Amino acid sequence: MIRDHFRILSVDLAAGRGVIENLQGRDTVAGGSGLAAMLFEKYGRPGQPWDDPEQPLIFAIGPLTGYFPLMSKTVCAFKSPYHDQYAESHGGGRSALSLRFADFDGLVIRGKAPTPSCLSIGSRHLDLKDVHYLWGMDLLKTGKMLRRMYKGSGHRSILRIGPAGENLSAMACINVDTYRHFGRLGCGAVMGAKNLKGIVIMGDGTFPLPEGKDYPRLFAEVHRKMTDTDMMEKYHNVGTPINMAVLNGIRALPIRNLQKTTDPAMEGISGETFARDTLLRNAACAGCPVGCIHIGFVRERFMEENRYLYRQVSYDHEPIFAAGAMLQVTDAFSVLSLLDAVEREGLDVMSAGVALAWATEALEKGVLSTRETLLPFQFGDAKAYIEAVHHLGAASNDFYRLLAQGTSRAAGHYGGGDFACVLGQEMAGYATGEVFFISQALGFRHSHLDAGGYSYDQKSKEPDVDGAVKFLVQDERARVLLTSMVSCLFARGVYGEEILSDCLRSVGYTNLAEGIGRVAGTIQKLRWRARLATGFDPCAVSIPQRFLEIETWKGKLDEAYLAALKTAYGAAILGIAGGEGESDH
């Protein structure tokens, strides 16, 4: 039997104890993004800084987690060190299924552990272990140690941070089961501020599947849609890196700190090149038949011993854009080596790559000197960037400490704001035009996944402020529904509102299934309300000059269109947050 309430484990790190709370709201906020916003309303302290020990670090899964394919993500919510506002980051791996097997809809972590610690939870236990000996250890070695310390079955999920999180970098990620991440907006620093090196979720319980014929029939249909359509092929074969050549071909790939949008040298780091030369294997999040995770190899030679060490490194479009195109590193193996270095530090690769691209141009222009950067790095110099990544993770000096708080902050201090490629946070790998830039700059997560602005740009050539804003609002609403279930967004072509409604009904969430459209609006509003309560002001967002200088296949960027979009989308966001009557829960 499914529950009509949320079962939440609320942990107090200072006391080393937890309580289970049963909260109402399933029919109004569903789970995932909706549940996280509801939990932040309950536990968050909007007026207090992000590193106040009482700020919650929230993990939430959805009503369909464990029941249907690709319902494999967890929503992590927190007050972000990047902008001190409410934020979400999404990750997969085994985290969602482990929470489901541990019988929790959500995990709320408050307080600060007295010493560097690892929290382990399961259906029948909670344990906070002193792991001071792991503090300072790189993220990959930490993973090895935690796997040895916490033996478990396939339903064990390990979340951990690297030195960047310990150093409270606003670019610190939380790594999930090695190849997935809660990547953006600095949730790794929230763990660091709480003295948490790791979180181990033991999925050591069971959950019953619905009885009757409806559920297995629907499951088979959804599974067939996932595996029989071209989705499987598209994401499994070359995967998201296929975008590298496509965007380069239409002059929409950010290259060399967005000085260019196309370059024949990108052939060296195209998805096809990675697949041909570096790909070892594919992997998948738990509960996913697609397996979009591409794992390549890097080879390191130990001269004295005349032997080689092979390391496995995952890659996607975004990491290749950030560690490759933005830094003009055009050799696939060099990009993988750089990604490996970023992973060890526990940095968000998009922010780290874009920040270093800004620093390189600042060095070229004399805005910075090697007194700050410690290294004379240049575009294309992968070896120097590997060292720089270490400095960024370790916050080696005042410059790297400030850069780790965000490129805009460093540019605010040293200069060079005009060419800081920041849209709310360091940009994602699309230079498709006005709608995407506004979508990322104002979007809730400052992510290319908030709404499909990049695809809108590619489909519509003529400026249309009303049409674009309507699209962004509606697309966000549809995605928020998915991130409340919590589905991988790669499945958005399959999980339309009708199928989601059927899925909910088949597992017993009849009320939620009936009100799904209304619920999507409620969640959208709830999230924006939490964001605004923590200080977000769409009018204060500015778009750096560099974005106005680019040329895409459509020609020069239309500055007037960009400004009109910004005003109209900002007003729409304020309208969503202030709208009447849908957020009571």
Ligand code: SF4
């Ligand atoms: S498609 Fe990729 S990211 Fe999405 S659930 Fe499957 S393996 Fe994970």
